[in-house]
Amino acid sequence: MKYVGKKLLTMILTLFAVTLFVFLAFHVISGDPATSMLGTEATPARISALREELGLNDPVLVQYGRWAVNFLKGDMGTSYSYRMPVGDMVSDKIPVTMTLTILAFFMMVIIAIPLGIYTARHAGGVVDRTIYIINQVIMAVPPFFSGILITLLFGRIFKLFTPGAYVSYEKDFLGFVGYLLFPALAIALPKAAMAVKLLRSSVIGESKLDYVRTAYSRGNRTRDVLYLHVLKNALIPVVTFLGMALADMIAGSIIIEQVFSIPGLGRILLTSISNRDYPVVLAVIVCIAVLVLVVNMVVDLIYGLIDPRISVE
Protein backbone atom coordinates (compact mmCIF):
# COMPACT_ATOMS: atom_id res chain seq x y z
CA MET A 1 0.00 0.00 0.00
CA LYS A 2 2.85 2.31 0.94
CA TYR A 3 4.42 1.36 -2.36
CA VAL A 4 1.37 2.36 -4.37
CA GLY A 5 1.19 5.69 -2.55
CA LYS A 6 4.83 6.40 -3.27
CA LYS A 7 4.35 5.45 -6.92
CA LEU A 8 1.30 7.72 -7.24
CA LEU A 9 3.27 10.64 -5.85
CA THR A 10 6.09 10.03 -8.32
CA MET A 11 3.51 9.82 -11.10
CA ILE A 12 2.00 13.21 -10.20
CA LEU A 13 5.43 14.84 -9.98
CA THR A 14 6.39 13.32 -13.34
CA LEU A 15 3.20 14.64 -14.91
CA PHE A 16 3.95 18.14 -13.69
CA ALA A 17 7.50 17.94 -14.98
CA VAL A 18 6.31 16.72 -18.39
CA THR A 19 3.61 19.35 -18.79
CA LEU A 20 5.90 22.15 -17.63
CA PHE A 21 8.47 20.99 -20.14
CA VAL A 22 5.84 21.04 -22.92
CA PHE A 23 4.79 24.53 -21.84
CA LEU A 24 8.33 25.80 -22.03
CA ALA A 25 8.80 24.13 -25.40
CA PHE A 26 5.85 26.10 -26.82
CA HIS A 27 7.62 29.28 -26.02
CA VAL A 28 10.76 28.21 -27.76
CA ILE A 29 9.22 27.04 -31.03
CA SER A 30 8.07 29.66 -33.48
CA GLY A 31 4.41 30.16 -34.41
CA ASP A 32 1.58 31.84 -32.64
CA PRO A 33 -1.84 30.40 -31.86
CA ALA A 34 -3.58 33.73 -32.42
CA THR A 35 -2.11 34.07 -35.91
CA SER A 36 -2.96 30.52 -36.80
CA MET A 37 -6.55 31.01 -35.57
CA LEU A 38 -7.14 34.27 -37.40
CA GLY A 39 -5.09 33.59 -40.49
CA THR A 40 -2.17 35.58 -41.88
CA GLU A 41 -4.47 38.31 -43.23
CA ALA A 42 -5.58 39.44 -39.76
CA THR A 43 -4.62 42.87 -38.52
CA PRO A 44 -1.97 43.12 -35.79
CA ALA A 45 -4.52 44.80 -33.53
CA ARG A 46 -6.91 41.85 -33.71
CA ILE A 47 -4.11 39.38 -33.15
CA SER A 48 -2.87 41.17 -30.08
CA ALA A 49 -6.44 41.44 -28.76
CA LEU A 50 -6.88 37.70 -29.15
CA ARG A 51 -3.51 37.03 -27.50
CA GLU A 52 -4.68 39.11 -24.57
CA GLU A 53 -7.96 37.22 -24.45
CA LEU A 54 -6.20 33.82 -24.48
CA GLY A 55 -3.78 34.99 -21.81
CA LEU A 56 -0.77 34.45 -24.04
CA ASN A 57 0.85 37.72 -23.01
CA ASP A 58 1.29 36.63 -19.39
CA PRO A 59 4.64 35.23 -18.23
CA VAL A 60 5.11 31.51 -18.98
CA LEU A 61 4.94 30.38 -15.38
CA VAL A 62 1.74 32.32 -14.79
CA GLN A 63 0.22 30.64 -17.83
CA TYR A 64 1.41 27.26 -16.61
CA GLY A 65 0.04 27.87 -13.14
CA ARG A 66 -3.34 28.85 -14.56
CA TRP A 67 -3.41 25.74 -16.72
CA ALA A 68 -2.33 23.47 -13.86
CA VAL A 69 -4.98 24.84 -11.47
CA ASN A 70 -7.71 24.41 -14.08
CA PHE A 71 -6.42 20.94 -14.91
CA LEU A 72 -6.60 19.89 -11.27
CA LYS A 73 -10.19 21.15 -11.23
CA GLY A 74 -10.84 18.84 -14.18
CA ASP A 75 -10.99 21.58 -16.77
CA MET A 76 -8.53 21.06 -19.60
CA GLY A 77 -9.51 24.27 -21.38
CA THR A 78 -11.00 25.01 -24.77
CA SER A 79 -9.44 24.14 -28.08
CA TYR A 80 -8.19 27.25 -29.91
CA SER A 81 -9.02 25.92 -33.35
CA TYR A 82 -12.26 24.01 -32.72
CA ARG A 83 -13.70 26.21 -29.99
CA MET A 84 -14.87 23.18 -28.06
CA PRO A 85 -13.88 21.74 -24.67
CA VAL A 86 -10.60 19.80 -24.92
CA GLY A 87 -11.91 17.07 -22.63
CA ASP A 88 -14.66 16.20 -25.11
CA MET A 89 -12.23 16.25 -28.03
CA VAL A 90 -9.70 13.96 -26.41
CA SER A 91 -11.88 11.53 -24.46
CA ASP A 92 -13.27 9.69 -27.49
CA LYS A 93 -9.76 9.37 -28.99
CA ILE A 94 -8.34 7.57 -25.97
CA PRO A 95 -10.14 4.23 -26.60
CA VAL A 96 -8.91 4.25 -30.20
CA THR A 97 -5.23 4.61 -29.34
CA MET A 98 -5.52 2.30 -26.35
CA THR A 99 -7.15 -0.45 -28.39
CA LEU A 100 -4.48 -0.07 -31.06
CA THR A 101 -1.68 -0.26 -28.50
CA ILE A 102 -3.18 -3.20 -26.60
CA LEU A 103 -3.71 -5.13 -29.85
CA ALA A 104 -0.13 -4.42 -30.88
CA PHE A 105 1.15 -5.49 -27.48
CA PHE A 106 -0.68 -8.81 -27.55
CA MET A 107 0.49 -9.44 -31.09
CA MET A 108 4.06 -8.80 -30.00
CA VAL A 109 3.73 -11.24 -27.08
CA ILE A 110 1.95 -13.90 -29.16
CA ILE A 111 4.64 -13.71 -31.85
CA ALA A 112 7.68 -13.27 -29.63
CA ILE A 113 7.26 -15.80 -26.81
CA PRO A 114 6.71 -18.98 -28.89
CA LEU A 115 9.28 -17.97 -31.51
CA GLY A 116 11.83 -17.01 -28.87
CA ILE A 117 11.44 -20.37 -27.13
CA TYR A 118 11.44 -22.29 -30.40
CA THR A 119 14.58 -20.62 -31.77
CA ALA A 120 16.37 -21.13 -28.44
CA ARG A 121 15.48 -24.83 -28.36
CA HIS A 122 16.53 -25.33 -31.95
CA ALA A 123 19.41 -22.85 -31.98
CA GLY A 124 21.56 -23.21 -35.08
CA GLY A 125 18.86 -25.05 -37.02
CA VAL A 126 17.37 -23.98 -40.33
CA VAL A 127 14.30 -22.34 -38.78
CA ASP A 128 16.46 -20.48 -36.26
CA ARG A 129 18.73 -19.12 -38.97
CA THR A 130 15.80 -18.15 -41.21
CA ILE A 131 14.09 -16.33 -38.37
CA TYR A 132 17.37 -14.59 -37.57
CA ILE A 133 17.49 -13.11 -41.08
CA ILE A 134 13.79 -12.14 -41.04
CA ASN A 135 14.32 -10.51 -37.65
CA GLN A 136 17.23 -8.43 -38.91
CA VAL A 137 15.14 -7.18 -41.82
CA ILE A 138 12.08 -6.38 -39.69
CA MET A 139 14.13 -4.53 -37.11
CA ALA A 140 15.70 -2.41 -39.83
CA VAL A 141 12.34 -1.35 -41.32
CA PRO A 142 10.62 1.56 -39.54
CA PRO A 143 6.95 0.95 -38.58
CA PHE A 144 5.55 3.55 -40.97
CA PHE A 145 7.16 1.73 -43.86
CA SER A 146 6.06 -1.70 -42.72
CA GLY A 147 2.63 -0.04 -42.33
CA ILE A 148 2.70 0.87 -46.00
CA LEU A 149 3.84 -2.65 -46.92
CA ILE A 150 1.07 -4.17 -44.81
CA THR A 151 -1.49 -1.89 -46.48
CA LEU A 152 -0.19 -3.01 -49.84
CA LEU A 153 -0.09 -6.70 -48.98
CA PHE A 154 -3.24 -7.19 -46.88
CA GLY A 155 -5.26 -4.25 -48.21
CA ARG A 156 -4.52 -4.19 -51.91
CA ILE A 157 -3.39 -7.72 -52.75
CA PHE A 158 -5.27 -10.00 -50.32
CA LYS A 159 -8.08 -7.46 -49.80
CA LEU A 160 -8.50 -8.37 -46.14
CA PHE A 161 -9.34 -4.79 -45.26
CA THR A 162 -10.05 -1.54 -47.07
CA PRO A 163 -7.22 0.90 -46.53
CA GLY A 164 -8.46 4.22 -45.19
CA ALA A 165 -11.96 2.90 -44.43
CA TYR A 166 -11.72 3.32 -40.66
CA VAL A 167 -14.65 1.90 -38.72
CA SER A 168 -15.73 3.80 -35.61
CA TYR A 169 -15.82 1.71 -32.42
CA GLU A 170 -19.16 3.21 -31.48
CA LYS A 171 -20.79 1.89 -34.65
CA ASP A 172 -19.18 -1.52 -35.09
CA PHE A 173 -16.73 -2.65 -32.45
CA LEU A 174 -15.69 -5.86 -34.21
CA GLY A 175 -15.20 -4.03 -37.48
CA PHE A 176 -13.14 -1.46 -35.59
CA VAL A 177 -10.91 -4.12 -34.05
CA GLY A 178 -10.66 -5.86 -37.43
CA TYR A 179 -9.43 -2.66 -39.03
CA LEU A 180 -6.95 -1.98 -36.23
CA LEU A 181 -5.37 -5.46 -36.52
CA PHE A 182 -3.30 -4.32 -39.49
CA PRO A 183 -1.83 -1.12 -38.06
CA ALA A 184 -1.28 -3.04 -34.80
CA LEU A 185 0.76 -5.59 -36.74
CA ALA A 186 2.90 -2.79 -38.17
CA ILE A 187 3.61 -1.53 -34.66
CA ALA A 188 4.12 -5.01 -33.19
CA LEU A 189 6.51 -6.50 -35.76
CA PRO A 190 9.75 -4.61 -35.04
CA LYS A 191 9.27 -4.96 -31.28
CA ALA A 192 8.42 -8.65 -31.63
CA ALA A 193 11.60 -9.17 -33.63
CA MET A 194 13.65 -7.63 -30.82
CA ALA A 195 11.79 -9.63 -28.18
CA VAL A 196 12.42 -12.90 -30.08
CA LYS A 197 16.14 -12.18 -30.14
CA LEU A 198 16.18 -11.22 -26.46
CA LEU A 199 14.18 -14.24 -25.30
CA ARG A 200 16.26 -16.60 -27.43
CA SER A 201 19.56 -15.41 -25.98
CA SER A 202 18.08 -15.26 -22.48
CA VAL A 203 16.86 -18.88 -22.65
CA ILE A 204 20.21 -20.05 -24.05
CA GLY A 205 22.12 -18.12 -21.39
CA GLU A 206 19.97 -19.48 -18.54
CA SER A 207 20.27 -23.05 -19.84
CA LYS A 208 23.98 -23.00 -19.10
CA LEU A 209 23.54 -22.18 -15.43
CA ASP A 210 24.08 -24.58 -12.53
CA TYR A 211 20.46 -24.86 -11.44
CA VAL A 212 19.63 -26.37 -14.83
CA ARG A 213 22.09 -29.18 -14.18
CA THR A 214 20.44 -29.68 -10.79
CA ALA A 215 17.05 -29.89 -12.52
CA TYR A 216 18.34 -32.60 -14.87
CA SER A 217 19.87 -34.48 -11.93
CA ARG A 218 16.39 -34.94 -10.45
CA GLY A 219 15.19 -36.75 -13.57
CA ASN A 220 13.40 -33.90 -15.31
CA ARG A 221 12.63 -34.15 -19.01
CA THR A 222 14.19 -31.51 -21.27
CA ARG A 223 10.73 -29.96 -21.78
CA ASP A 224 10.12 -29.68 -18.04
CA VAL A 225 13.56 -28.21 -17.43
CA LEU A 226 12.69 -25.56 -20.01
CA TYR A 227 9.16 -24.76 -18.91
CA LEU A 228 9.42 -25.29 -15.15
CA HIS A 229 12.92 -23.98 -14.52
CA VAL A 230 14.50 -21.98 -17.32
CA LEU A 231 11.56 -20.02 -18.69
CA LYS A 232 10.64 -18.10 -15.55
CA ASN A 233 14.25 -16.96 -15.17
CA ALA A 234 14.63 -16.20 -18.85
CA LEU A 235 11.48 -14.07 -18.86
CA ILE A 236 12.82 -11.56 -16.32
CA PRO A 237 14.78 -9.43 -18.83
CA VAL A 238 12.05 -9.96 -21.42
CA VAL A 239 9.36 -8.51 -19.13
CA THR A 240 11.47 -5.39 -18.71
CA PHE A 241 11.78 -5.14 -22.45
CA LEU A 242 8.05 -5.75 -23.05
CA GLY A 243 7.24 -2.95 -20.63
CA MET A 244 9.54 -0.52 -22.39
CA ALA A 245 8.19 -1.67 -25.74
CA LEU A 246 4.59 -1.08 -24.61
CA ALA A 247 5.41 2.47 -23.49
CA ASP A 248 7.16 2.99 -26.80
CA MET A 249 4.16 1.63 -28.72
CA ILE A 250 1.83 4.20 -27.18
CA ALA A 251 4.09 6.91 -28.55
CA GLY A 252 4.80 4.95 -31.74
CA SER A 253 1.13 4.70 -32.63
CA ILE A 254 1.19 8.43 -33.50
CA ILE A 255 2.87 7.76 -36.83
CA ILE A 256 0.95 4.59 -37.63
CA GLU A 257 -2.34 6.43 -37.06
CA GLN A 258 -1.29 8.76 -39.88
CA VAL A 259 -0.49 5.90 -42.25
CA PHE A 260 -3.80 4.13 -41.63
CA SER A 261 -5.97 7.27 -41.20
CA ILE A 262 -7.03 6.37 -37.67
CA PRO A 263 -8.54 9.24 -35.65
CA GLY A 264 -6.65 8.52 -32.44
CA LEU A 265 -4.55 10.56 -30.05
CA GLY A 266 -1.63 10.62 -32.46
CA ARG A 267 -3.53 12.31 -35.23
CA ILE A 268 -5.12 14.91 -33.03
CA LEU A 269 -1.69 15.58 -31.50
CA LEU A 270 -0.03 16.23 -34.86
CA THR A 271 -2.85 18.47 -36.12
CA SER A 272 -2.96 20.49 -32.94
CA ILE A 273 0.80 20.96 -32.89
CA SER A 274 0.73 22.42 -36.40
CA ASN A 275 -2.27 24.60 -35.43
CA ARG A 276 -0.46 25.68 -32.24
CA ASP A 277 -3.54 24.49 -30.37
CA TYR A 278 -1.76 24.29 -27.04
CA PRO A 279 -4.59 23.11 -24.75
CA VAL A 280 -5.21 20.10 -26.99
CA VAL A 281 -1.50 19.28 -27.24
CA LEU A 282 -1.18 19.41 -23.47
CA ALA A 283 -4.21 17.21 -22.92
CA VAL A 284 -2.94 14.58 -25.35
CA ILE A 285 0.50 14.64 -23.79
CA VAL A 286 -1.01 14.20 -20.35
CA CYS A 287 -2.97 11.18 -21.63
CA ILE A 288 0.10 9.58 -23.20
CA ALA A 289 2.21 10.29 -20.12
CA VAL A 290 -0.40 8.78 -17.79
CA LEU A 291 -0.62 5.66 -19.97
CA VAL A 292 3.17 5.27 -20.01
CA LEU A 293 3.43 5.78 -16.26
CA VAL A 294 0.68 3.26 -15.53
CA VAL A 295 2.37 0.74 -17.80
CA ASN A 296 5.67 1.22 -15.98
CA MET A 297 4.00 0.72 -12.63
CA VAL A 298 2.32 -2.50 -13.80
CA VAL A 299 5.65 -3.76 -15.16
CA ASP A 300 7.32 -3.10 -11.80
CA LEU A 301 4.58 -5.08 -10.06
CA ILE A 302 4.88 -8.01 -12.51
CA TYR A 303 8.63 -7.90 -12.12
CA GLY A 304 8.28 -8.34 -8.36
CA LEU A 305 5.92 -11.27 -8.95
CA ILE A 306 8.27 -13.29 -11.16
CA ASP A 307 11.56 -12.44 -9.48
CA PRO A 308 11.48 -13.00 -5.72
CA ARG A 309 14.86 -11.31 -5.36
CA ILE A 310 13.23 -8.01 -6.22
CA SER A 311 11.15 -6.71 -3.38
CA VAL A 312 8.47 -4.28 -4.44
CA GLU A 313 8.69 -2.43 -1.16
Place this chain on the structure above:
Amino acid sequence: MEKELLLQVKDLNIEFHDHLIPETVVYDFDLELREGEIVGLVGESGSGKSMSALAIAGLLSRRDMKKRGQILFEGRDLLSCERDVLRKIQGNEIGIIFQEPMTSLNPVRRIGWQVEEALRIHTDFSKEERYQRAIEMLQSVELEDAERIYRQYPHELSGGMRQRVMIAAAMICNPKILIADEPTTALDVTIQAQIVELLKKMNREKKTSILFISHDLSLVRQLCQRVMVMQGGYVVETGSVQEIFDVPKMEYTKKLIAAIPKVVRKSN
Protein backbone atom coordinates in the same frame (compact mmCIF):
# COMPACT_ATOMS: atom_id res chain seq x y z
CA MET B 1 31.44 -60.01 4.62
CA GLU B 2 30.83 -58.40 1.26
CA LYS B 3 27.89 -56.06 0.90
CA GLU B 4 25.86 -56.08 -2.29
CA LEU B 5 27.52 -54.36 -5.25
CA LEU B 6 25.44 -51.33 -6.28
CA LEU B 7 27.46 -49.53 -8.86
CA GLN B 8 30.21 -50.82 -11.03
CA VAL B 9 32.04 -48.58 -13.48
CA LYS B 10 34.23 -50.39 -15.99
CA ASP B 11 36.81 -48.80 -18.29
CA LEU B 12 35.08 -45.43 -18.44
CA ASN B 13 36.72 -43.11 -20.93
CA ILE B 14 35.43 -39.59 -21.46
CA GLU B 15 36.34 -37.51 -24.47
CA PHE B 16 35.38 -33.90 -25.15
CA HIS B 17 34.09 -33.25 -28.63
CA ASP B 18 33.26 -29.58 -28.56
CA HIS B 19 36.75 -28.56 -29.68
CA LEU B 20 38.38 -29.22 -33.04
CA ILE B 21 40.69 -31.80 -31.56
CA PRO B 22 38.96 -34.35 -29.31
CA GLU B 23 40.42 -34.27 -25.82
CA THR B 24 40.31 -37.19 -23.40
CA VAL B 25 39.71 -36.16 -19.80
CA VAL B 26 39.15 -39.53 -18.11
CA TYR B 27 41.01 -42.75 -18.96
CA ASP B 28 39.99 -46.30 -18.01
CA PHE B 29 38.13 -45.30 -14.87
CA ASP B 30 37.01 -48.24 -12.71
CA LEU B 31 34.88 -47.99 -9.61
CA GLU B 32 32.94 -50.30 -7.36
CA LEU B 33 30.49 -48.94 -4.85
CA ARG B 34 28.82 -51.28 -2.39
CA GLU B 35 25.70 -50.82 -0.32
CA GLY B 36 26.24 -48.40 2.55
CA GLU B 37 29.82 -47.67 1.55
CA ILE B 38 31.45 -44.23 1.38
CA VAL B 39 34.13 -43.93 -1.28
CA GLY B 40 36.29 -40.86 -1.62
CA LEU B 41 37.55 -39.63 -4.97
CA VAL B 42 40.44 -37.22 -4.58
CA GLY B 43 42.72 -35.33 -6.88
CA GLU B 44 43.62 -31.81 -7.95
CA SER B 45 41.41 -29.68 -10.22
CA GLY B 46 41.33 -31.04 -13.73
CA SER B 47 42.19 -34.56 -12.65
CA GLY B 48 38.87 -35.82 -14.02
CA LYS B 49 37.13 -36.58 -10.73
CA SER B 50 34.14 -34.29 -11.31
CA MET B 51 33.82 -35.48 -14.91
CA SER B 52 33.61 -39.09 -13.73
CA ALA B 53 31.01 -38.12 -11.14
CA LEU B 54 28.89 -36.21 -13.64
CA ALA B 55 29.10 -39.16 -16.05
CA ILE B 56 27.81 -41.52 -13.36
CA ALA B 57 24.93 -39.11 -12.60
CA GLY B 58 24.13 -39.03 -16.33
CA LEU B 59 24.75 -35.31 -16.55
CA LEU B 60 27.31 -35.10 -19.32
CA SER B 61 25.83 -33.90 -22.59
CA ARG B 62 25.47 -36.78 -24.99
CA ARG B 63 26.35 -34.54 -27.90
CA ASP B 64 29.64 -32.97 -26.78
CA MET B 65 31.09 -35.86 -24.81
CA LYS B 66 31.99 -39.26 -26.10
CA LYS B 67 31.94 -41.91 -23.44
CA ARG B 68 33.16 -45.47 -23.66
CA GLY B 69 32.94 -48.22 -21.09
CA GLN B 70 30.13 -49.23 -18.80
CA ILE B 71 28.38 -47.69 -15.82
CA LEU B 72 26.42 -50.58 -14.35
CA PHE B 73 23.79 -49.67 -11.78
CA GLU B 74 21.90 -52.73 -10.55
CA GLY B 75 22.76 -54.51 -13.75
CA ARG B 76 21.68 -51.74 -16.13
CA ASP B 77 24.27 -49.83 -18.14
CA LEU B 78 23.59 -46.12 -17.68
CA LEU B 79 25.75 -45.23 -20.67
CA SER B 80 23.87 -47.25 -23.23
CA CYS B 81 20.33 -47.26 -21.80
CA GLU B 82 17.41 -45.21 -23.09
CA ARG B 83 17.10 -41.65 -21.78
CA ASP B 84 13.79 -42.56 -20.15
CA VAL B 85 15.41 -45.39 -18.21
CA LEU B 86 18.18 -43.05 -17.09
CA ARG B 87 15.65 -40.40 -16.05
CA LYS B 88 13.83 -42.87 -13.82
CA ILE B 89 17.12 -43.47 -12.00
CA GLN B 90 18.20 -39.82 -11.77
CA GLY B 91 16.93 -38.17 -8.62
CA ASN B 92 15.24 -41.42 -7.62
CA GLU B 93 18.06 -43.96 -7.22
CA ILE B 94 21.03 -41.65 -7.67
CA GLY B 95 21.08 -38.20 -6.12
CA ILE B 96 23.79 -35.60 -6.59
CA ILE B 97 24.88 -32.44 -4.83
CA PHE B 98 27.30 -29.91 -6.23
CA GLN B 99 30.13 -27.62 -5.33
CA GLU B 100 28.23 -24.37 -5.71
CA PRO B 101 25.24 -24.25 -3.37
CA MET B 102 24.78 -20.58 -4.23
CA THR B 103 23.93 -21.24 -7.87
CA SER B 104 22.72 -24.85 -7.85
CA LEU B 105 19.21 -23.90 -6.75
CA ASN B 106 16.72 -22.20 -9.04
CA PRO B 107 16.55 -18.55 -7.86
CA VAL B 108 12.88 -18.03 -8.74
CA ARG B 109 11.39 -21.17 -7.18
CA ARG B 110 10.56 -21.69 -3.54
CA ILE B 111 12.75 -24.05 -1.51
CA GLY B 112 9.82 -26.41 -0.87
CA TRP B 113 9.02 -26.69 -4.57
CA GLN B 114 12.62 -27.64 -5.33
CA VAL B 115 12.97 -30.09 -2.44
CA GLU B 116 9.76 -31.86 -3.51
CA GLU B 117 10.62 -31.93 -7.18
CA ALA B 118 12.05 -35.45 -7.31
CA LEU B 119 8.90 -36.74 -5.54
CA ARG B 120 6.73 -34.98 -8.09
CA ILE B 121 8.68 -36.64 -10.89
CA HIS B 122 9.12 -40.14 -9.48
CA THR B 123 6.14 -40.83 -7.20
CA ASP B 124 2.35 -40.49 -7.16
CA PHE B 125 2.38 -38.76 -3.77
CA SER B 126 -0.38 -36.25 -3.15
CA LYS B 127 0.42 -32.61 -2.53
CA GLU B 128 -0.06 -33.13 1.20
CA GLU B 129 2.20 -36.20 1.32
CA ARG B 130 4.89 -34.36 -0.62
CA TYR B 131 4.69 -31.45 1.80
CA GLN B 132 5.03 -33.78 4.78
CA ARG B 133 8.03 -35.54 3.24
CA ALA B 134 9.70 -32.24 2.33
CA ILE B 135 9.28 -30.90 5.86
CA GLU B 136 10.69 -34.15 7.30
CA MET B 137 13.66 -33.95 4.94
CA LEU B 138 14.35 -30.30 5.80
CA GLN B 139 14.26 -31.26 9.48
CA SER B 140 16.52 -34.25 8.95
CA VAL B 141 19.19 -32.04 7.35
CA GLU B 142 19.01 -30.08 10.60
CA LEU B 143 17.43 -26.92 9.28
CA GLU B 144 15.52 -25.06 11.95
CA ASP B 145 12.03 -23.82 11.22
CA ALA B 146 11.48 -26.10 8.24
CA GLU B 147 7.97 -24.73 7.58
CA ARG B 148 9.34 -21.25 7.06
CA ILE B 149 12.27 -22.39 4.92
CA TYR B 150 9.83 -24.40 2.81
CA ARG B 151 8.25 -21.12 1.71
CA GLN B 152 11.49 -19.17 1.28
CA TYR B 153 13.58 -18.51 -1.81
CA PRO B 154 17.25 -19.52 -2.21
CA HIS B 155 18.56 -15.95 -1.93
CA GLU B 156 17.16 -15.74 1.59
CA LEU B 157 19.42 -18.57 2.81
CA SER B 158 23.15 -18.77 3.55
CA GLY B 159 25.54 -21.03 1.62
CA GLY B 160 25.55 -23.70 4.30
CA MET B 161 21.75 -23.69 4.50
CA ARG B 162 21.49 -23.99 0.73
CA GLN B 163 23.82 -26.98 0.71
CA ARG B 164 21.57 -28.59 3.35
CA VAL B 165 18.60 -27.86 1.11
CA MET B 166 20.46 -29.48 -1.80
CA ILE B 167 21.07 -32.57 0.32
CA ALA B 168 17.40 -32.66 1.37
CA ALA B 169 16.33 -32.40 -2.28
CA ALA B 170 18.80 -35.06 -3.42
CA MET B 171 17.81 -37.46 -0.63
CA ILE B 172 14.03 -37.07 -0.71
CA CYS B 173 13.41 -40.21 -2.78
CA ASN B 174 15.81 -42.19 -0.57
CA PRO B 175 18.30 -42.82 -3.36
CA LYS B 176 20.68 -45.75 -3.04
CA ILE B 177 23.61 -43.59 -4.09
CA LEU B 178 24.44 -39.98 -3.26
CA ILE B 179 27.16 -38.35 -5.33
CA ALA B 180 28.68 -35.40 -3.50
CA ASP B 181 30.77 -33.38 -5.95
CA GLU B 182 33.00 -31.17 -3.78
CA PRO B 183 30.03 -30.30 -1.57
CA THR B 184 32.09 -28.35 0.96
CA THR B 185 34.58 -26.49 -1.21
CA ALA B 186 32.58 -23.27 -1.34
CA LEU B 187 31.79 -23.26 2.39
CA ASP B 188 33.50 -22.02 5.59
CA VAL B 189 35.57 -24.54 7.54
CA THR B 190 33.05 -24.84 10.40
CA ILE B 191 30.19 -25.35 7.94
CA GLN B 192 32.32 -27.93 6.05
CA ALA B 193 32.56 -30.07 9.16
CA GLN B 194 28.79 -29.84 9.71
CA ILE B 195 28.06 -30.91 6.15
CA VAL B 196 30.45 -33.86 6.47
CA GLU B 197 28.69 -34.86 9.70
CA LEU B 198 25.37 -34.61 7.91
CA LEU B 199 26.56 -36.87 5.10
CA LYS B 200 27.74 -39.39 7.70
CA LYS B 201 24.31 -39.26 9.31
CA MET B 202 22.57 -39.84 5.96
CA ASN B 203 24.86 -42.82 5.35
CA ARG B 204 24.22 -44.24 8.82
CA GLU B 205 20.46 -43.72 8.98
CA LYS B 206 19.40 -44.35 5.41
CA LYS B 207 22.18 -46.75 4.37
CA THR B 208 22.91 -44.51 1.39
CA SER B 209 26.17 -45.20 -0.40
CA ILE B 210 28.14 -42.03 -0.98
CA LEU B 211 30.68 -41.14 -3.63
CA PHE B 212 32.48 -38.20 -2.05
CA ILE B 213 34.56 -36.09 -4.40
CA SER B 214 36.99 -33.68 -2.84
CA HIS B 215 40.48 -32.31 -3.04
CA ASP B 216 40.52 -32.04 0.75
CA LEU B 217 42.17 -35.19 2.07
CA SER B 218 41.45 -34.41 5.71
CA LEU B 219 37.71 -34.46 4.99
CA VAL B 220 38.07 -37.69 3.03
CA ARG B 221 39.88 -39.25 5.94
CA GLN B 222 37.06 -38.27 8.33
CA LEU B 223 34.30 -39.57 6.10
CA CYS B 224 35.36 -42.35 3.75
CA GLN B 225 36.17 -46.02 4.00
CA ARG B 226 37.88 -46.35 0.65
CA VAL B 227 39.75 -43.77 -1.39
CA MET B 228 40.61 -43.43 -5.06
CA VAL B 229 43.28 -40.96 -6.10
CA MET B 230 43.07 -39.41 -9.57
CA GLN B 231 45.72 -37.55 -11.51
CA GLY B 232 45.57 -36.32 -15.11
CA GLY B 233 42.51 -38.41 -15.92
CA TYR B 234 43.85 -41.67 -14.49
CA VAL B 235 43.06 -43.40 -11.23
CA VAL B 236 46.59 -43.70 -9.83
CA GLU B 237 45.89 -45.36 -6.52
CA THR B 238 43.01 -47.15 -4.79
CA GLY B 239 42.75 -48.54 -1.30
CA SER B 240 41.23 -48.32 2.14
CA VAL B 241 41.66 -45.08 4.03
CA GLN B 242 44.30 -46.69 6.29
CA GLU B 243 46.32 -48.00 3.35
CA ILE B 244 46.28 -44.73 1.49
CA PHE B 245 47.12 -42.55 4.45
CA ASP B 246 49.61 -44.84 6.20
CA VAL B 247 51.42 -46.43 3.29
CA PRO B 248 50.82 -44.37 0.17
CA LYS B 249 52.42 -46.07 -2.83
CA MET B 250 52.44 -43.30 -5.35
CA GLU B 251 54.60 -40.19 -5.13
CA TYR B 252 51.55 -38.09 -6.06
CA THR B 253 49.50 -39.45 -3.17
CA LYS B 254 52.35 -38.72 -0.77
CA LYS B 255 52.41 -35.14 -2.00
CA LEU B 256 48.66 -34.79 -1.54
CA ILE B 257 48.93 -36.11 2.01
CA ALA B 258 51.86 -33.80 2.71
CA ALA B 259 49.69 -30.91 1.56
CA ILE B 260 47.26 -31.38 4.48
CA PRO B 261 47.96 -28.55 6.94
CA LYS B 262 49.91 -29.82 9.95
CA VAL B 263 47.48 -28.37 12.49
CA VAL B 264 44.74 -30.58 11.09
CA ARG B 265 46.95 -33.70 11.24
CA LYS B 266 47.81 -33.16 14.89
CA SER B 267 44.21 -32.63 15.85
CA ASN B 268 43.37 -35.90 14.16
